[in-house]
Amino acid sequence: MPWGGVSGFILPPLPLFLDDVSPYFKTEPVRSQVHLEGNRLVLTCMAEGSWPLEFKWLHNNKELTKFSLEYRYMITSLDRTHAGVYRCIVRNRMGALLQRQTEVQVAYMGSFEESETHQSVSHGEAAVIHAPRIASFPQPQVTWFRDGRKIPPSSRIAITLENTLVILSTVAPDAGRYYVQAVNDKNGDNKTSQPITLTVENVGGPADPIAPTIIIPPRNTSVVAGTSEVTMECVANARPLMKLHIVWKKDGAPLSSGLSDYNRRLTILNPTLGDSGYYECEAVLRSSSVPAVAEGAFLAVLEPPQFVQEPERHVTAEMEKVVTIPCQAKGVPPPAMAWYKDTALVHVEKLSRFRLLGDGSLQISGLVPDDTGMFQCFARNAAGEVQTSTYLAVTSIAPNITKGPLDSTVIDGMSVVLSCETSGAPRPAITWQKGERILASGSVQLPRFTLLESGSLLVSPTHIADAGSYTCLATNSRGVDEASADLVVWARTRITSPPQDQSVIKGTKASMSCGVAHDPSVAVRYIWEKDGAPVSVDGIPRLRLDEEGTLHISQTWSGDIGTYTCRVLSAGGNDSRSAHLRVRQLPHAPENPVATLSPLEKRAINLTWAKPFDGNSPLLHYILEVSENNAPWTTLMASVDPEATSVVVRGLVPARSYQFRLCAANDVGKGQFSQDTERVSLPEEPPTAPPQNVIASGRTNQSIMIQWQPPPESHQNGLLKGYLIRFCLAGLPVGYQFKNITNAEVNNLLLEDLIIWTNYEIEVAAYNSAGLGVYSARVTEWTLQGVPTVPPGNVQAEATNATTIRFTWNPPSPQFINGINQGYKLIAWEPEQAEEVTVVTVRPNFQDSIHVGYIGGLKKFTEYFTSVLCFTTPGDGPRSPPQLVRTHEDGTGRPCIPLPPLPLPELEYNGNPESVGYRLRYTRADGRGRTVAHVIHDRVEREYTIEDLEEWTEYRVQVQAFNAIGAGPWSHVVLGRTRESVPSSGPTNVSALATTSSSMLVRWNEIPEADRNGLILGYKVVYKEKDSDARAQFWPAEGNASRSAQLAGLAKYVLYEIRVLAFTWIGDGAPSSPPILERTLDDVPGPPVGILFPEVRTTSVRLIWQPPAAPNGIILAYQITHRLNTTSANAATVEVLNPSARQYTAAGLQPESTYLFRITAQTRKGWGEAAEALVVTTEKRDRPQPPSKPVVQQEDVKACSVLLCWEPGSDGLSPVRYYTVQTRELPAGEWTLHSASVSHNATSFVVDRLKPFTSYKFRVKATNDIGDSEYSQESESLTTLQAAPEEAPTILSVTPHTTTSVLIRWQPPSEDKINGILLGFRIRYRELVYDGLRGFTTRSVSSPGAKWTELTPGYAVRNLTGAGLTHHQLDNLSKHRRYEIRMSVYNAAGEGPSSPPQEVFVGEAVPTAPPQNVAVQTATATQLDVTWEPPPLEAQNGDIQGYKIYFWEAQRQNGTERVKTLFLPENGAKLKNLTGYTSYLITVSAFNAAGDGPRSAPVRGRTQQAAPSAPSTIRFSELTTTSVNVSWEPPLLPNGILEGYRLVYEPCTPVDGVSKIVTVDVKGNSPLWMKVKDLAEGVTYRFRIRAKTFAYGPEIEANITTGPGEGAPGPPGEPFISRYGSAITIHWANGDPGKGPITRYVIEARPSDEGLWDILIKDIPREVTSYTFSMDILKQGVSYDFRVIAVNDYGYGTPSAPSPSVSAQKANPFYEEWWFLVVIALVGLIFILLLVFVLIIRGQSKKYAKKSDSGNNSKANALSHGEMVSLDEGSFPALELNNRRLSVKNSFCRKNGIYTRSPPRPSPGSLHYSDEDVTKYNDLIPAESSSLTEKPSEISDSQGSDSEYEVDQNQQKAHSFVNHYISDPTYYNSWRRQQKGISRAQAYSYTESDSGDPDHCPLSNSTSTQQGSLFRPKVSRTPPPQPPITPPSQQSTLYRPPSSLAPGSRAPIAGFSSFV
Secondary structure, eight states: OOOBOTTSOBOOOOHHHHTOOOOEESSOOOSEEEEETTOOEEEEOOEEOSSOOEEEEEETTEEOSOSBSOOEEEESSOOGGGOEEEEEEEEETTEEEEOOOEEEEEEEEEEEOOOOOEEEEETTSOEEEOOOOEEEESOOEEEEEETTEEOOOOSSEEEOTTOOEEEOSOOGGGOEEEEEEEEOTTTOOEEEOOOEEEEEEOTTSOOOOEEEEEEEOOOOEEEETTOSEEEEEOEEEEESGGGEEEEEEETTEEEOSSEETTTTEEEEESOOGGGOEEEEEEEEETTSOSOOEEEEEEEEEEEEEEEEEOOOSEEEEETTOOEEEOOEEEEESOOEEEEEETTEEOOTTTOTTEEEOTTSOEEEOSOOGGGOEEEEEEEEETTEEEEEEEEEEEEOEEEEEEEOOOOEEEETTSOEEEOOEEEEESOOEEEEEETTEEEEOSSOBOTTEEEOTTSOEEEOSOOGGGOEEEEEEEEETTEEEEEEEEEEEEOOOEEEEOOOOEEEETTSOEEEOOEEEOOTTSOEEEEEEETTEEOOOTTOTTEEEOTTSOEEEOSOOGGGOEEEEEEEEETTOOEEEEEEEEEEOOOOOOEEEEEEEOSSSTTOEEEEEEOOOOTTSOOOEEEEEEEETTOOOEEEEEEEOTTOSEEEEOSOOTTOEEEEEEEEEOSSOBOOOOOOOOOEEOOOOOOSSOOEEEEEEEEETTEEEEEEEOOOGGGTOSOEEEEEEEEEETTSSOOOEEEEEOOTTOOEEEEOSOOTTOEEEEEEEEEETTEEOOOOOOEEEEOOOOOOSSOOEEEEEEEOSSSOEEEEEEOOOGGGTOSOOOEEEEEEEOTTOTTSEEEEEEOOOSSOSSEEEEEOSOOTTOEEEEEEEEEOSSOBOOOOOOEEEEOOOTTOSOOOOOOOOOOOOHHHHHOOGGGOEEEEEEEETTSOSOOEEEEEOOTTOOOOOOOSOOTTOEEEEEEEEEOSSOBOOOOOOEEEEOOOOOOSSOOSSOEEEEOSSSOEEEEOOOOOGGGTOSOOOEEEEEEEETTOOSOOEEEEEESTTOOEEEEOSOOTTOEEEEEEEEEOSSOBOOOOSSOEEEEOOOOOOOOOEEEEEEEEOSSOEEEEEEOOSOOOSOOOEEEEEEEESSTTOOOOEEEEEOTTOOEEEEOSOOTTOEEEEEEEEEETTEEOOOEEEEEEOOSOOOOOOOOOOOBOOGGGBOSSOEEEEOOOOOOTTSOOOEEEEEEEETTTOOEEEEEEEEETTOSEEEEOSOOTTOEEEEEEEEEOSSOBOOOOOOOOOEEOOOOOOSSOOEEEEEEEEETTEEEEEEEOOOHHHHOSOEEEEEEEEEEOSOOSSOOOOOOOOOOTTOOOOOOSOOOEEEEEEOTTOOEEEEOSOOTTEEEEEEEEEEETTEEOOOOOOEEEEESOOOOSSOOEEEEEEEOSSSOEEEEEEOOOGGGTOSOOOEEEEEEEETTBSTTTOEEEEESSOOSEEEEOSOOTTOEEEEEEEEEETTEEOOOOOOEEEEOOOOOOOOBSOEEEESOOSSOEEEEEOOBSOOOSOOOEEEEEEEESSOBTTBOOOEEEEEESSOOOEEEEOOOOTTOEEEEEEEEESSSEEEEEEEEEEOSOOTTOOOOOOOOEEEEETTEEEEEOOOOOOTTSOEEEEEEEEEESSSOOOEEEEEEEETTOSEEEEEGGGSOTTOEEEEEEEEEETTEEOOOOOOOOOEEOOOOOOGGGSHHHHHHHHHHHHHHHHHHHHHHHHHOSSOOOOOOOOOOOOHHHHHHSTTOEEEOOBTTBOOOEEEOOOOOSSOOOOOOOSSSOBOOOOOOGGGEEEEETTGGGGTTTSOGGGSOBOOOOOSOOOSSSSSOOOOOOTTSOOOOOOOOSOTTOHHHHHHGGGOOSOOOOOOOOOOBOOSTTOOOBOOOOOSSOOOOOOOOOOSOBSSOOOOOOOOOGGGTTOOOOOGGGOOTTOOOOOTTSOOOO
16 A cells, blocks of 8 residues: 555655554464473473564563563473463564463372371261362372272262262261272373271161262362263252152253163263353152252353454554444353553553443544554453554655764664654654665664664674774655764774793893783873883883883893783773793702701711702702812712702711711702812721722742732722731532731732642732721632642552553542542563663543553563552652552564544434423623523524513623433523613603793603613603693603703693603613602683573673683682773773682673673782673674685695684674684585684684695584574685695615615605605715714814814705605615615605604625525424525625515415525535425525515425314204204314314213214215214213314314204104005194294104105194105015104204004905906917918018017016106106015115105214124124124215115125114124125215206216106205216216115114114
């Protein structure tokens, strides 16, 4: 419709006004709802209209919330107090509406209230027992109980609608305890009340009649139409009760329907208005004159209100006119009408212009503009309420801006409100514009610009770009008004370069910066404070404040120490920052040093002093100097613990005087020395060191000269007085003898009067006035040798020929030799010429007790005196008594030819080779630790690796050989040093001291020498915040002399865990343990965090916060300041709160205004940094709008960080508290949180911790007091810059390539560690100046000012360009030098870290050819002997140091390859512990000092056979009461060619007193199963199986118990047999199915005379109870028994009872009778004669050829011996059987093709049986039958089933059964009938026919020409064995079932069917 004016002036359309829509409800809530306690309740107010819509919630007409943008009200956990009536109010600028109320009920149930527990009633009266009251909603279901039994309603008992129990006409048994049980059917709670005891009184009185009385009368009831039913009740009492009758009437008319409960209840279904009325209950006592009684009540049926007429949604009226708003409703009772304007009730009786018409309509006269708004009409009655609404627009007043915006100035980031209050009718629509851009209106809202309800514009937060002119447009249908104002936005004043904590040295300059960023138009003022007091620079030359705000302090001293705060004041905002200044100086000298002798320790002096002033810097250590015996001062201790005030100086020298002084040192330097202590002298002590260089030498045979030197002067401990020498016989238990020398200048002594040739032990000690010192180490010396004192004994001399005398003698006792026996002299002289003697010297023989010697060249036949003497070095001993001997005459002596001794055999010479071995011992070279020995028993070993040694330690190693006789000598000592490693422990005595709030001093002592494991290069301090998950940080301290480190940049007042580790060139060692804890000093705190305003009203706000993230100490208080956020606001409200406060409510604020809150915390150091937050006092708050799409400038992209920028969105009238930044790694990463604590006033943020050279996207969201915004749009993808690689390549090997080059192989770092594009590799190498043990080298430094020098040569660098390189030849190296090589990678950004160093010796190259002629010889089943020849000499490239033999199993190299290393250049090795009968491939390579050479070509070798391992598993199947199928898996390690298996089984307990052990040998490596059938029912058997190659291996064992098992079926009914011609039918009845349903049936059969039960038919369907089969599968003329077994999932059940015996004999057909054959022959003869006669008559001249016609009569052929009969049994497969003559012991064939084939069974020829208990029956069994060996025949089992095999029919009959029931001796007797000469069969197999033909089962029989075939179905459960190749002559061989065994048939075996 067009909008018009009062003067006919037509305004143009105003789309902004047309967009304003009054609020309306989309849906109304349900009238009632029920919820459980604890559940969550969410109420929604579904309304729409122009923005902004605001909502408020009421509960029972009380305000729950203020107006807000939240349209939902949620109660997270309901309780019963939340029940009541809820409704919402929705409003916008058009007006407000009330929602229809909804009633919320909360289901609950309380406890029963206490009530009376006793009640009495007179006999015959009605007992009324009220249920105890219980608070519950809904009302519970109540059940009454009496003495534990439920009480049902009856003629005497009524339970009312109010759950009252009424007992009518009570009698004595009604007395008892009554109680109720209440159940809440909503929440399931149930409660039981306390009992009420009922007593019945006057029991003994007469039972007089009682007049009717109404106990429970009807009640007035109201019900709303549409309810399903309503019930009225009436309970009456009388006596006799059986005559009482209750009648119901409505309005006087009797009722007959709806009555129940003995007429006590009247139920009206679906009540309508017509059911309203008066209902009366009348109680009548029939057959009595007693008058009736009656009671009545009204039933009212209500209808809820319904509107008959409603107003339009929009009503327009002009000013001062009359308007009627229609509203008419109906209902029962008639509804009351109520009108509301903007949710306020219109009191028509008080307002003359408002009148409520009779139909409910509202009439308003004299309309005014304030009448514009939302009018609501409510119709209410007892049944409910309805409401409708309309918007009344009063027109005709043009808009007018009553309070327009004012020019304003605001600081960037703060909020500002531009006012625009209007009047007009209808209410003007407000639009705010800046230029042509619409900022906010009823339908438009831009981020940060919010239209308030008053029409004002809130800009929050403001930006610099927001400066400009703003216009407010007010429009309605009558016109337009506008007003404008200018907004100026100043840049916020901020301290951008705050002062930093400083520590300066006294007298130097300190500068405290305070750089500020501010708006150019704003003046800035700097104020500096020190410890809270202003700093005045006026008049103090040392202090200067420059124009940049920096405070300069010259000539600093201790008075300048403190906390300095820079405060910046400006109209653009204030800011402040603080920093701490520390002034350091040299420490003062320690005071009052005192030195005293230690009362506890010798050679120790206690030194004490007072701690000096530390110079404002923690002391690092004290330096202690000493002066000994007035010598110059020297440093005694360079690092004394700074916390110590005393020290014990140990290790002093006795009898010397000492003087001490100290100075303290801090990080500034070393302070002054203290005063000297008094000189202290140590008392004398006995010498603590022995005389030095004690030497003893024998002078004569009775004297020894001793020489020595005095002890070292430092150990003399006083003036020496002399020496004491003690000596004794070595090794004898004798006492010492002493010699005292009283002159200290004498240093030698000659010991005399000693024993000749005797070993003495000699020791020397010095002594002084304090006593005797330490004896020297024992020296031993012999007196010189003497001559023997006795001659040899038992001297015998005899002439052996004419010129030779033979001497024999015993050596003298060693004790009389007096020296070393040098030999013997044989003396001969002629009696008259004693001076001319012949002397022969004989060397001593220490092995033999009798010595032999000869003197030759004597005169013939001459007498000689002979004698023997022993001599030593000094001379001859006495001669033996002379003996006279005559030489022989010439010719009488025999010639003597000396024969060389034969060499002993090796075994006799060296002992048993198995007893030869080596013994190795080693110990530390420094003498620490014990000597450890190892024994190597293998005499061919040439190497041994010693493990578990100490790192970087030198060892002494020796080796000796031994055999059975004893040990040989030890080898010479070899020294070897283990390699350097990392330290195995951390430094000791680690301590830490906090020096400032952000620094800490850490000190430590060195690592124990045993744990260094190398040369310490430096230390690292490892520190982290305690209980933090962050990674530990490292602070390096280079140099092995470092003992302290100053940690800086620490967090303030934080507890740190600190440990220290040392590192060698190998890497970092173990850190010290346990970690020490130290806290940095406190400081002023950081700003509080987490500021939120959960409640904001127009005049008050409540804010909450969390303590500072960096408290920097103990929080003592909080200070909150708030003021209006305007430039003109000077007054601020300040509150100081206790430290536990976390919230604050500020009241008395101005509505629609922006306030600035500042919160700061206080520690003992002062007030910290303030946190600021803005808040707008309005109830129109909402979540913020998302920030703009974040952008990143390319210049802000770094390798690991980017600068992200964004524009804030609207804050929803609730200032943003913080931003959240998320990152996503491209291409497929997930969004991950990077930071959730970005400052609220930030528009940019540095996103760090990014990966270099990686693509990312970013997004941002804002959070205010209401909640989170949506995430911003994703940023454009960007890629971080490259960074230097963070990982080094892994050097795989460094091997000499030539004598001047090495080949380096490496693996590059992973791609994510390269941090960019890999450009190449960098090799650093240098020559090591040491080789082996590191020692000291002198290096001169020419520059006197140098403070450091590089002792190790620098690295040479070689760059390799190419990212794909993995190896490089580093050449031009020096020969015979050791090099250290490191590698790194580099990209465009730089170079990565270097790899750990690799050492290599250059000068020898690796062998370039493999060993030659590698050969392998098999030694044993576990050993191969490998031999080879060295590589060619020209390819060895140095001395071959050893060989490496690589060997692996030929079938699997990866999992089995091993290597054996020989460290000697031998040409053979023994490979042991191999797998038996396994092929191995062996290669050999040589190595020298440069590394390994190439491998030789693989050579194959196989170990010998060994016994196999045990079979893998045993399985049992088809378990019946007497049989089981046993199968097994081959051994995992056959270790050779399997020749077969041995199966042994026996019962675990004796069966009928007999314990039988059965052994079966299975030849060949298949089959792997056997059927055992001779078991007893319900017996547990033990089965053992082992495999055999050339010997048996270990066995595997398993137990099985024969059936039936638990849960198996019971026996079917006894079967009976019926015959139909050649068919037999077996019938049976079902038995007990057991624990599971029957799945099939099995029929077993056996010959009636003897034999074992065997399966005849398998897999008979479970639903049948009879089965028919052909008699042809049985042996003719044999009687059989049958039985049936049921099978279920638990196994085979109990067999049925056997059937009656049935004979398999069938009658001959007539065509087989003799007379029929004679008739046929005569007819044929006649026919032939007639034909000949005809031919002769027709042609005499022609010759006719006689044709032989042979007919093909299948039936006749079936009759002939050896041919086929074909049967077809319908659904059964055909069988072709061979007609054979029967054996004496008939049997039947269990194979009929119906059931599926079993697993293959072994050929009998491959089995050997023995019964181990045969000897138990010697009285029953002939000796020759005590064992049985099965002789095989040529057989092939086609099905692998239980079938037997054929033998030659022409052979004599052999017994057909091997009995496993050895208790029957007749079977043993039958074994003697076994015949020899049966050929051995092949392993059995089967053949399956092609194209679906039945299987053909070949049988090899060398003598039988009969042929046939058996057809079987193809169904099979067990995989069949591989079929053999059938020879051409056996393409149709005959399958013979066991029933067809000929006289030569074989005995049945386990796993084979046979019936005898």
